[in-house]
Amino acid sequence: MNTAYNFAFFDEGSKREIRRATLKAIAIPGYQVPFASREMPIGRGWGTGGLQLTLSLIGKNDVLKVIDQGSDESVNAVNIKKLVSDTTGVATTDHTAEASLIQSRHRIPEVPLKKDQILILQVPLPEPLRYYEPSENETKKLHGEKEYSGAWLMLFEQIMKYGSMTTGADHPVMVHDRYVMAPSPIPRFDNPKMNESEALILLGAGREKKVYAVPPYTKVVSLDFEDYPFEPESFEDKHCRLCGSTGVFLDELVDEATDETFYQCNDTSYCIETLNEVEPFGVK
Amino acid sequence: MAEFEVPVLSIKNLNKQFGKGCPYCQDEESLVKNYCPVCGTVYACRDVSFDVFPGEVLGIVGESGSGKSTLMQCLYFDQEVTNGEAYLADYHNGEKNLFQESSQQQRYIRNNIMGKVYQNPLLGLKMNFSSIGNIAEKLIAAGNQHVGMMENRGTELLNKVNIPVHRRKEAPKNFSGGMQQRVQIAKALSNRPPLLLLDEVTTGLDLSVQASVLDLIKSLQRELNISIVLVSHDLGVIRMLADRTLVMLEGRVIEQGLTDQILEDPQHRYTQQLVHSLL
Ligand SMILES: Nc1ncnc2c1ncn2[C@@H]1O[C@H](COP(=O)(O)OP(=O)(O)O)[C@@H](O)[C@H]1O
Ligand SMILES: [Mg+2]
Ligand SMILES: [Zn+2]
Ligand SMILES: [Zn+2]
Numbered sequence: 102m103n104t105a106y107n108f109a110f111f112d113e114g115s116k117r118e119i120r121r122a123t124l125k126a127i128a129i130p131g132y133q134v135p136f137a138s139r140e141m142p143i144g145r146g147w148g149t150g151g152l153q154l155t156l157s158l159i160g161k162n163d164v165l166k167v168i169d170q171g172s173d174e175s176v177n178a179v180n181i182k183k184l185v186s187d188t189t190g191v192a193t194t195d196h197t198a199e200a201s202l203i204q205s206r207h208r209i210p211e212v213p214l215k216k217d218q219i220l221i222l223q224v225p226l227p228e229p230l231r232y233y234e235p236s237e238n239e240t241k242k243l244h245g246e247k248e249y250s251g252a253w254l255m256l257f258e259q260i261m262k263y264g265s266m267t268t269g270a271d272h273p274v275m276v277h278d279r280y281v282m283a284p285s286p287i288p289r290f291d292n293p294k295m296n297e298s299e300a301l302i303l304l305g306a307g308r309e310k311k312v313y314a315v316p317p318y319t320k321v322v323s324l325d326f327e328d329y330p331f332e333p334e335s336f337e338d339k340h341c342r343l344c345g346s347t348g349v350f351l352d353e354l355v356d357e358a359t360d361e362t363f364y365q366c367n368d369t370s371y372c373i374e375t376l377n378e379v380e381p382f383g384v385k
Numbered sequence: 386m387a388e389f390e391v392p393v394l395s396i397k398n399l400n401k402q403f404g405k406g407c408p409y410c411q412d413e414e415s416l417v418k419n420y421c422p423v424c425g426t427v428y429a430c431r432d433v434s435f436d437v438f439p440g441e442v443l444g445i446v447g448e449s450g451s452g453k454s455t456l457m458q459c460l461y462f463d464q465e466v467t468n469g470e471a472y473l474a475d476y477h478n479g480e481k482n483l484f485q486e487s488s489q490q491q492r493y494i495r496n497n498i499m500g501k502v503y504q505n506p507l508l509g510l511k512m513n514f515s516s517i518g519n520i521a522e523k524l525i526a527a528g529n530q531h532v533g534m535m536e537n538r539g540t541e542l543l544n545k546v547n548i549p550v551h552r553r554k555e556a557p558k559n560f561s562g563g564m565q566q567r568v569q570i571a572k573a574l575s576n577r578p579p580l581l582l583l584d585e586v587t588t589g590l591d592l593s594v595q596a597s598v599l600d601l602i603k604s605l606q607r608e609l610n611i612s613i614v615l616v617s618h619d620l621g622v623i624r625m626l627a628d629r630t631l632v633m634l635e636g637r638v639i640e641q642g643l644t645d646q647i648l649e650d651p652q653h654r655y656t657q658q659l660v661h662s663l664l
Contacts, residue, residue, distance in 0.1 A: 233511070239411075244491050246488060246492065247489075248492060248526075250522055250526040251522075252527045254514065254518060254521060254522045254525055254528075255533060257518055257521050257525065257535065258514055258518045259520060260532055261515050261517060261536075261554050262515075262554070267392060312533040326530055326531060326532045327530045327531045327532075328531050328532050328533050329532050
């Protein structure tokens with residue numbers, strides 16, 4: 102542990118301030134709370150929003166997991182883990198179930214989260230209405246008046262253009278029947294995991310200086326139309342080539358030698374855990 | 386106009402000023418036109434009252450700066466009035482002053498009971514969204530949740546305003562000025578409002594395009610029997626479409642009556658000048 106820094110890098114005042122914003126965000130599910138985003142030793146756009154939340158929340162007894170698009174091993178995930186453990190000395194893990202704090206970019210883990218866990222999602226663009234309305238002042242008013250025609254209009258435009266709601270990632274959700282929220286660029290597959298989640302979910306945008314939250318057991322509904330219901334990505338009839346899992350988010354890959362398409366768990370730690378579980382079975 | 390006919394829209398003593406006013410301009414005589422030379426306050430609309438009846442086209446004519454656009458902005462809640470009253474027959478039986486309603490209610494009124502076409506299409510359209518999307522925006526805002534229905538309605542409306550169906554998914558930024566105004570008209574009509582507000586819709590268009598847009602408005606008005614408030618600085622446009630006309634000058638209504646009467650026998654000196662310049 103690097104003792105040249107205060108515990109968790111920030112001074113206590115800064116951490117308190119971020120926690121205050123976070124508490125407000127929890128009190129108003131889906132509402133974007135501004136906070137004084139700080140300079141970080143990693144570049145903005147590399148998860149500084151999520152990292153600031155992690156640093157403000159982490160305690161000596163926490164166990165941290167960091168994932169980047171499903172991978173615990175990516176450079177980005179490793180750097181963040183290193184920075185946090187260097188300045189706190191807390192243990193890190195790849196196992197979702199063992200972690201008390203999970204910082205993630207673009208995925209919610211496959212292992213269902215529990216009530217003593219906190220998921221922190223990194224957010225590049227917190228404002229779900231931004232493309233529809235460029236002015237922050239105006240979008241604030243729209244949220245205030247619960248005027249979300251723009252959110253549905255953007256989905257309507259996609260249907261006109263592509264014949265379906267092909268947002269892919271970051272499909273907007275209605276939180277607690279009140280605020281429309283950008284769930285961060287998680288695949289549609291992960292949206293339903295937010296609904297009635299046992300774990301607290303926090304979302305942090307560093308560049309845009311916003312924090313928002315889905316408290317435990319909160320209703321989260323993906324926006325859709327009567328004749329175009331929301332649909333997560335489907336991997337029907339497909340399974341992971343390594344662990345055999347079905348019903349998880351799979352990456353599509355091409356075997357360069359045979360030119361064959363195959364699938365693999367996007368959540369690598371889940372894949373490894375499943376492999377380790379299966380093997381003793383085979384031995385028996 | 387039957388004697389007991391209920392107005393679609395009723396405006397009473399509408400005032401809109403830009404600026405706080407000062408002791409000097411308490412006395413209206415001290416204004417220069419509609420402007421206080423001491424504090425800079427503009428009295429854009431002054432004590433404006435009128436009714437609009439079912440199926441009627443009410444023209445509002447006046448020189449630039451007379452307060453026409455400000456009046457229309459107030460009616461559509463783009464601007465907050467300084468004071469005054471407005472009643473819509475289709476909103477709580479015409480018993481609630483619209484200007485006192487919450488902004489959420491005012492949004493409801495805009496989206497369900499009114500349509501507006503702006504002189505500047507940038508104010509009425511999302512230039513980067515598809516034309517049919519622009520129409521859907523108003524349908525969605527009024528609570529529509531069915532893509533198929535909205536697509537049908539949008540296509541029907543674009544057809545009505547003579548936008549080729551195969552261009553419905555194009556963004557208005559690709560369209561000519563005349564076509565953009567047609568898309569705005571289609572959008573304004575989308576929820577079948579009883580009242581349409583048109584602010585200088587043909588100003589700035591080529592004469593031939595102007596004529597075709599005016600023809601369109603005329604035929605839609607006949608077909609739908611919708612009430613229209615039509616604002617123009619051009620008495621020629623007013624003559625072509627308006628049943629009745631208000632003449633505005635420096636924020637005030639200085640004359641009103643049947644359009645034919647005003648053209649034949651203008652009373653106010655300013656109106657006389659206006660009519661003369663048309664001849
Ligand atoms: N936002 C504003 N702030 C200050 N003055 C304004 C504003 N909008 C309009 N005005 C003034 O109000 C008066 C009426 O303008 P406007 O309603 O645009 O007239 P018209 O549409 O008849 O040309 C003008 O003197 C104009 O300068
Ligand atoms: Mg004007
Ligand atoms: Zn797997
Ligand atoms: Zn004054």
